[in-house]
Amino acid sequence: xxxxxxxxxxxxxxxxxxxxxxxxxxxxxxxxxxxxxxxxxxxxxxxxxxxxxxxxxxxxxxxxxxxxxxxxxxxxxxxxxxxxxxxxxxxxxxxxxxxxxxxxxxxxxxxxxxxxxxxxxxxxxxxxxxxxxxxxxxxxxxxxxxxxxxxxxxxxxxxxxxxxxxxxxxxxxxxxxxxxxxxxxxxxxxxxxxxxxxxxxxxxxxxxxxxxxxxxxxxxxxxxxxxxxxxxxxxxxxxxxxxxxxxxxxxxxxxxxxxxxxxxxxxxxxxxxxxxxxxxxxxxxxxxxxxxxxxxxxxxxxxxxxxxxxxxx
Amino acid sequence: xxxxxxxxxxxxxxxxxxxxxxxxxxxxxxxxxxxxxxxxxxxxxxxxxxxxxxxxxxxxxxxxxxxxxxxxxxxxxxxxxxxxxxxxxxxxxxxxxxxxxxxxxxxxxxxxxxxxxxxxxxxxxxxxxxxxxxxxxxxxxxxxxxxxxxxxxxxxxxxxxxxxxxxxxxxxxxxxxxxxxxxxxxxxxxxxxxxxxxxxxxxxxxxxxxxxxxxxxxxxxxxxxxxxxxxxxxxxxxxxxxxxxxxxxxxxxxxxxxxxxxxxxxxxxxxxxxxxxxxxxxxxxxxxxxxxxxxxxxxxxxxxxxxxxxxxx
Numbered sequence: 266x267x268x269x270x271x272x273x274x275x276x277x278x279x280x281x282x283x284x285x286x287x288x289x290x291x292x293x294x295x296x297x298x299x300x301x302x303x304x305x306x307x308x309x310x311x312x313x314x315x316x317x318x319x320x321x322x323x324x325x326x327x328x329x330x331x332x333x334x335x336x337x338x339x340x341x342x343x344x345x346x347x348x349x350x351x352x353x354x355x356x357x358x359x360x361x362x363x364x365x366x367x368x369x370x371x372x373x374x375x376x377x378x379x380x381x382x383x384x385x386x387x388x389x390x391x392x393x394x395x396x397x398x399x400x401x402x403x404x405x406x407x408x409x410x411x412x413x414x415x416x417x418x419x420x421x422x423x424x425x426x427x428x429x430x431x432x433x434x435x436x437x438x439x440x441x442x443x444x445x446x447x448x449x450x451x452x453x454x455x456x457x458x459x460x461x462x463x464x465x466x467x468x469x470x471x472x473x474x475x476x477x478x479x480x481x482x483x484x485x486x487x488x489x490x491x492x493x494x495x496x497x498x499x500x501x502x503x504x505x506x507x508x509x510x511x512x513x514x515x516x517x518x519x520x521x522x523x524x525x526x527x528x529x530x531x532x533x534x535x536x537x538x539x540x541x542x543x544x545x546x547x548x549x550x551x552x553x554x555x556x557x558x559x560x561x562x563x564x565x566x567x568x569x570x571x572x573x574x575x576x577x578x
Numbered sequence: 579x580x581x582x583x584x585x586x587x588x589x590x591x592x593x594x595x596x597x598x599x600x601x602x603x604x605x606x607x608x609x610x611x612x613x614x615x616x617x618x619x620x621x622x623x624x625x626x627x628x629x630x631x632x633x634x635x636x637x638x639x640x641x642x643x644x645x646x647x648x649x650x651x652x653x654x655x656x657x658x659x660x661x662x663x664x665x666x667x668x669x670x671x672x673x674x675x676x677x678x679x680x681x682x683x684x685x686x687x688x689x690x691x692x693x694x695x696x697x698x699x700x701x702x703x704x705x706x707x708x709x710x711x712x713x714x715x716x717x718x719x720x721x722x723x724x725x726x727x728x729x730x731x732x733x734x735x736x737x738x739x740x741x742x743x744x745x746x747x748x749x750x751x752x753x754x755x756x757x758x759x760x761x762x763x764x765x766x767x768x769x770x771x772x773x774x775x776x777x778x779x780x781x782x783x784x785x786x787x788x789x790x791x792x793x794x795x796x797x798x799x800x801x802x803x804x805x806x807x808x809x810x811x812x813x814x815x816x817x818x819x820x821x822x823x824x825x826x827x828x829x830x831x832x833x834x835x836x837x838x839x840x841x842x843x844x845x846x847x848x849x850x851x852x853x854x855x856x857x858x859x860x861x862x863x864x865x866x867x868x869x870x871x872x873x874x875x876x877x878x879x880x881x882x883x884x885x886x887x888x889x890x891x
Contacts, residue, residue: 371662
């Protein structure tokens, strides 16, 4: 995916990685160790890639700062999530929580959060700070909404609103920040809508995978959402088609969860959610149509959109 | 304290309170409820008072934004601390953690954190964002240092460095932000040093109180630092003067903690730490000497400095 978008993207992402290593150093031995282990666990760097692809060729440093800021914010939420989930591993690496406990991991998350804003502040664009802080507020609101909805049947509209807040807003922010810091402020709305669409697709497909597995592929047991009472779209649809389905199966242990996952799959709900995710990807690509990005860049963004789906195909 | 500093301060603090209520609303029912309950638990608003007193008369809105941002960041750390301490009450009010659980409370803290930066971004001063994010990074670093030092004898220097990071840097940031947003950029360093000094005194006196009690006055049992392995200056000094003193008494239960608190007091360490705190207050006041703030404002800042001590007298 990276190679297809050409040497410019490769160069920006390399600078982003270097800068991520630098900004997480120099704040004491403990923080450096924890931040580095979070960084080294890697990830797809999907959000920084979006930042870089939404920027016009030219302005390097502000674009790299925006890419770094978005990834730092994303990492901060992962570190806090691992504390809340008491997770031992992430992407096969021991989590900060597992290595250093919940206090150190909470502080590490707060630190990464702070560095995200410090990074944007250094580029002197208050508008960028506003975009990131709004996205970050949305993440927190989505998490709270998910808690408030736990164990309850929710409407599809409410589910989608939660996905927008919890996931799509940061994808949207990545694209907006790329446009703003990369000399394309007029394209910020359209690119933001593109980002929101693929973020939504990303979350829907993640929710499909949680039910579908298999664990060898996803790296986690099936039905983790069921276990903490998070009612996702596959479950919402399946419960409409199979009214005896127990959306609170997570309270009855692993066997009930496995049984419910199979039963959701049997309704055809997973295929339907996948179909809707593809719809969001298509709409997202539509947002690019009216922009004059140049063929190569438009194509690269479409490749990222397809990549989000392909991950789950 | 407020009244003595005159109607201008009272007006700014009233605007700060109003704005704190506004910024914590409009992000969904759950967040509004949690953020409001945190706000309503009150507090002395010491940091916003410092912001307002360090600003020159005139520029209202940027000063209020800075005051709001500093208080939001402070509140965010309190909400996260309550999760980590599994605290049921803060200032006599049920904590967000107690009311809504650790997920909701962690998200509420992240939200307050985000709003702090959003507030500064709205005032379009990237330098302010940098000051706040550096202070916030320092807080996280201080917390991690405290974890790394737990149950261990540390040097006085290391203890003071921890206090600087964990507490004094946000007091310093409050004064700097007041100066920057309030039309006194040239006084930012001196006012920052003033803030750092009283922040340090604040932490030292807090550590005295933790050992001294009494619980009816502090609202918490004696020796909470001992219980989680935090070795503070009273303990460091007492252990030098009474080598049999057990700095890990927190591992042996409530009776051992009470015994150790009494034993620390018997060494005279509490009086010595109080004396050093007064020294930091005096140095802080010295930072004001070369500034041409106008007698009323200088006097008001000195009153705040005295107020920090008086709280513990």
